[in-house]
Every structure is written in structure tokens, then in C-alpha cells.
Amino acid sequence: MGKTLIMGASLQPSRYSYIALKRLRMYGESVVAFGKHKGRVADVVVEDQLIRYTDIDTVTLYLRPEVQKEFYDYILSLKPNRVIFNPGTENESFYELLEANKIRHEVACTLVLLSTKRY
Numbered sequence: 253m254g255k256t257l258i259m260g261a262s263l264q265p266s267r268y269s270y271i272a273l274k275r276l277r278m279y280g281e282s283v284v285a286f287g288k289h290k291g292r293v294a295d296v297v298v299e300d301q302l303i304r305y306t307d308i309d310t311v312t313l314y315l316r317p318e319v320q321k322e323f324y325d326y327i328l329s330l331k332p333n334r335v336i337f338n339p340g341t342e343n344e345s346f347y348e349l350l351e352a353n354k355i356r357h358e359v360a361c362t363l364v365l366l367s368t369k370r371y
Contacts, residue, residue, distance in 0.1 A: 254282075254309030257330065259323060261285035261298045261314065268338065269314035272362045273298075279366055284308075302326050312336040312362045317343040328353050336360055 256276055262269045269285075270293055276283045277294045285293065290300040302323075308330045313320065320343055327335065328349065334356040337343065342359055350357045365371040 254307045254333070255305065256281050256283050256310045256312060257305065257308045257332070258283065258285040258287075259311055259313050259315055259327070260319075261287035261293065263287065263289055263291040263293060263298060267314075268363065272312065272314075272338075272366075275363060275366050276371075279371070281371070305330055308332045310334050310336060312338060313341040314338055315341060317341065317346070320346055324349060328355070331355070334358055336362055336365070338362055 258269055258273055260269050261273055264270055273283055273285055273293045273296055283296050284305060285296055285298040286302060287298045287300060291298050309332060311327055311332045313335060332355060335350055337357060337359045338361055347357050
């Protein structure tokens with residue numbers, strides 16, 4: 253099974269991306285993370301440089317739409333099975349790009365998906 257990539261991972265415990273990372277690990281998901289600052293959350297290193305992963309199943313976004321643009325090509329190059337747009341990250345332009353590349357997208361909250369066993 254592939255990994256989940258958290259785009260916009262934060263090192264601050266009050267942020268949803270931080271909580272999602274910890275919860276994903278608690279549920280046994282394999283996680284990698286990219287954020288503004290390099291650090292560690294639980295047993296996951298948050299990278300501040302883009303890494304060319306080959307086994308990403310899901311990208312879960314915690315980046316505002318205007319920030320997402322600089323990562324379109326990177327995310328598309330990973331060929332994930334799906335991209336989750338968490339609250340506040342909704343982006344019609346990116347949906348169209350994903351659809352054109354046959355990548356599923358979901359407007360949902362990673363935390364809710366986990367708690368309802370629909371992740």
C-alpha cells in the first residue's frame with residue numbers, strides 16, 4: 253500500500269496538518285510530509301525540500317489555493333491515486349488539472365475521513 257503525503261505540514265501542535273499527521277500514524281498509515289520548516293512530528297520527518305516519491309497513494313493538502321499553484325507539477329508528477337482538499341484548500345483550477353491527469357480528488361477533511369473509517 254502506498255503512502256500519504258501531507259503537503260503543508262506544520263510543526264505546530266495546534267495546526268490541523270500536525271493533528272492529521274499524528275492521527276494518520278495512530279491509524280497505522282505510512283506518511284511523508286512537506287512543510288515550510290524541516291522538523292519532526294511523531295516519527296515522521298517533515299521535509300522542507302520536495303522529494304520525488306514513487307509510491308504516493310494520497311496527497312492531502314493543507315495549502316491555500318494561491319500557494320498550491322507552485323506545486324501543481326510536483327503533485328502531478330507523483331501520480332497519486334487521489335488528492336484530498338481539506339477545508340480552506342478548495343481549488344477548481346486544480347480539480348480540472350487532476351481530472352485531466354486521471355487523478356481522483358476529494359473535498360473532505362482528513363480527520364473526519366479517519367474518524368469515520370472512510371480514509
